[in-house]
Amino acid sequence: MKYLQSKLLILVGVLLGLTEVQAQQLPSSSKRTHQDVPFVQEYSIKYYSDEQSSGLEKVYADRNGTVQILGSKGLYRTHAGAFLYPGSFTPDKTYLAMKDKNVVSIATVEDQFVYLDDKAVFSNAWAGSLYLKHELPGAVHFAHGEDFTFLVSDGSNIHLVNQEGVVYKGKISGSPVIGISYDMATGRYLLLAENKVMAFSAASKKLQTLTEGSGFTSFVVREGKNKLAVATTDGYFEWDLLADKKVGAKNNALPWPSLTSLTEINGLLWFGSERGAFMQKEDGGFNYYYGERWLPGDKVLHISQKNEDEVLVLTDKGLGKLVFMSQTLAEKAAYYGEQVRERHIRHGFNSTLTSMEKGNMDTGRLADSDNDGLWTSMYLGGEAFRYAATGSADALQNVKESLDALERLYTINPVKGFPSRSFFRSGYIEKLADPDRWQHASDKEWDWKATTSSDEVIGHVFVFAVIAELVDNEALRKQAIGLLDQLMTHIVENDWYLIDYDGKHTTWGRWNPEYVNGFPTMVGDRKLNSSNIIAMLQTAYHFTGKEVYKKEAYMLMEKHGYLENLMRPMEVIGKAQEGSDDWAAMLSESWNHSDDEMYFMGYWGLYRYAFTDELKEKYRLAIQDHWESERPEKDGLWNIFGALVDRENFDLEEAVWYLQEHPLDMISxxxxxxxxxxxxLLEQNFREQTTDVVLPPDELMIRRHNGNRFTLDGGNGGGQEYSAGDIWLLPYWMGRYLGVISDPLTK
Incomplete structure (x- = not known):
């Protein structure tokens, strides 16, 4: 398989391959399940240049896999370099005699390096027998035709050379030649100037102008299509080489239309531009490679193919080697699992590696977070699902370690049933954000973080339930249920508030009817807090059997309208009406994606542990209503949660698209x-949806599920590496547990 072919062609092969798999391995079922066969995963290996390797021009690889880069100071090779560990350039000293050659251009013929200097076209391949003097001291461009015949140009002259010597000399009028190619179908050399495209027949020795224009920068013969694609400073157009006429109109609806380079790889056009590289897919859309996730620099100078699954993109600041490998989702999960354990576990918490120097992970530190409890709950939930789906002893150990971290959030502070946001060894508070939130523990070695919010609480309740239900380890089940009971007892006994060390409720830990129903009906917090607290009470009742939780839940639903609140359609949610208080106005300025995360974390307990079938049906409608409003974002986790309530009607393909398209590189x-x-681009709107169709995750900044996936720009220059624990592993392993993603199928 050629992994650089479009995803469409790949999927065709996958679907054809599934026929036998489905017949032999899959159980008969009407339920929708993604069969986990290999797909194409992209990543980049970057090589940065320095002042010594300046003036970069072209890059090629030969049949041996050797990469050579041409710069103004000579030839270079790549040094070291691996995924997440950038390499560099080093002068190519392979052939000692090359240092005396004034190489001005490089190409490949039969996958061997061929060079142009001020005297000849030559190569070190073919036992060094290729050496053709061209008699153009100022030569800068050349192209191979047939039978080792080359056309050479210094911009204003052309010489046709072969083993017999220079067999033709001619002049070019007007703008200088900036590129030469060869069309085997017509036997013509094609010459590009800034304002025209010309054709030179090696047989008749005639030169003609095919088309004129302005801003031409690069061109490529489309093999087997009898077309020439011409790049300009404002898009590209195609030329019919048989009919010698333009094909259609110029296309400038590109990721960036100021083009610098153009090539064809496996039948697909690859564009270099002032702002990154992009490949045109079979459906006319583009895969966009921009920013340091993919390339060392923004301005692309040259693109070439290394082999069937690698593309070389030379930029003004170095080389990006794009690698297209085959893997299953299960293999991707294994990689992410290692990423979390190697670099993102802090005292059992699922943490972010921060304070990095431009993507250098060895310079980072593990940071505390206001949401240590939430991010850890999401990772811990994924590991619990992994254990339930696979019985992995490793997953069970991970569950134990992270559950211990969550438990210590409760025991490190003096308030019974109150979960701290985080904890840290003492003496470092001054170096951390929000120092006013930090409190000293009774053990002087430690400090803990107060002001816990509802985000953490719903995350805790979610994962305590998942462990209690799915992990067949009595000690862990008892530990999770005990923590759940402590937390909910605290909330119930404190009149639906989360009470901090100072005896006051926290800013966000409020589910009291006076607070919740004080919001106008269109303010999302009224619906959200109602939904969350009912889910939490149902969960507590389900696992503890304590009637107080059931009684209080019905009281909130029947007396205070919480059922009506949580059933309110999402289309009603919007900005508070004129005259609302400042708090309501602030909370409803725009759609809150952290709220989405809290809703869905709560839906596990809301739906799964419903008191009655009648309530369960109501909850299903509310969850599906919310899911419908979230569908444009194609978030993998929200779509997997959709399968929780309806296995037949949820966006399975979009969930898989999210998981497959998510970049391996989790750096910001x-x-x-x-x-x-x-x-x-769309007009400004309440949901802050910027485009009609959401872009793939690997073209956007890394974000958690509480971020707006329609945010087009962002990042912090490679200062952080996010953990895949909550972002990717939770939806994947939840999908595996629910049976909507199969075990890996490699046949």
Whole structure:
């Protein structure tokens, strides 16, 4: 399989391959399940240049896999370099005699390096027998035709050379030649100038102008299509080489239309531009490679193919080697699992590696977070699902370690049933954000973080329930249920508030009817807090059997309208009406994606542990209503939660798309898309949806599920590496547990 072919062609092969798999391995079922066969996963290996390797021009690889880069100071090779560990350039000293050659251009013929200097076209391949003097001391461009015949140009002259010597000399009028190619179908050399395309027949020795224009920068013969694609500073157009006429109109609806380079790889056009590289897919859309997730620099100078699954993209600051490998979702999960354990576990918490120097993970530190409890709950939930789906002893150990971390959030502070946000060894508070939140523990070695919010609480309740239900380890079940009971007892006994060390409720830990129903009906917190607290009470009742939780839940639903609140359609949610208080106005300025995360974390307990079938049906309708409003974002986790309530009607393909398209590189590189000309921008709206169709995760900045997936620009220059624990592993392993993603199928 050629992994650089479009995803469409790959999927065709996958679907054809599934026929036998489905017949032999899959149980008969009407339920929708993604069969986990290998797909194409992209990643980049970057090589940065320095002042010594300046003036970069072209990059090629030969049949041996050797990569050579041409710069103004000579030839270079790549040194070291691996995924997440950038390499560099080093002068190529392979052939000692090459240092005396004034190499001005490089190409490949039959996958061997061929060079142009001020005297000849030559190569070190073919036993060094290729050496053709061209008699153009100022030569800068050349192209191979047939039978080792080359056309050479210094911009204003052309010489046709072969083993017999220079067999033709001619002049070019007007703008100088900036590129030469060869069309085997017509037997013509094609010459590009800034304002025209010309054709030279090696047989008749005639030169003709095919088309004129302006701003031409690069061109490529489309093999087997009898077309020439011409790049300009404002898009590209195609030329019919048989009919010698333009094909259609110029296309400038591109990620960035100021083009610098153009090539064809496996039948697909690859564009270099002032702002990154992009590949045109079979459906006309583009895969966009922009920013340091993919490339060392923004301005692309040259693109070439290394082999069937690697593309070389040379930029003004170095080389990006794009690798297209085959893997299953299960293999991707294994990689992410290692990423979490190697670099993102802090005292059992699922943490972010921060304070990095431009993507260098060895310079980072594990940071505390206001949401240590939430991010850890989400990772811990994924590991519990992994254990339930596979019986992995490793997953069970991970569950134990992270559950111990969550338990210590309760025991490190003096308030019974109150979960701290985080904890840290003492003496470092001054170096951390929000020092006023930190409190000293009774053990002087430790400090703990107060002001816990509802985000953490719903995350805790979610994962305590998942462990209690799915992990067949009595000690862990008892531990999870005990923590759940402590937390909910605290909330019930404190009149639906989370009470901090100072005896006051926290800013966000409020589920009291006076607070909740004080919001106008269109303010999301009224619906959200009602939904969350009912889910929490149902969960507590389900696992403890304590009637107080059931009694209080019905009281809130029947006396205070919490059932009506949580059933309110999402289309009603919006900005508070004129005259509302400042708090309501602030909370409803725009759609809150953290709220979405809290809703869905609560839906596990709301739906799964419903008191009655009648309530369960009501909850199903409310969950599906919310899911419908979230569908444009194609968030993998929300779509997997959709399968919780309806296995037949949820966006399975979009969930898999999210999981497959998510970048392996979890570093917070800067990304930008708002400049793109191939996307449709929407008017400003309450949901902050910027485009009609959401872009793939690997073209956007890394974000958690509480971020707006329609945010086009962002990042912090590679200062952080996020954990895949909550972002990717939770939806994947939840999908595996629910049976909507199969075990890996490699046949």
């Amino acid at each position: 590189w800067n990304t930008a898309n708002s400049h793109r000309k191939d996307i449709k």
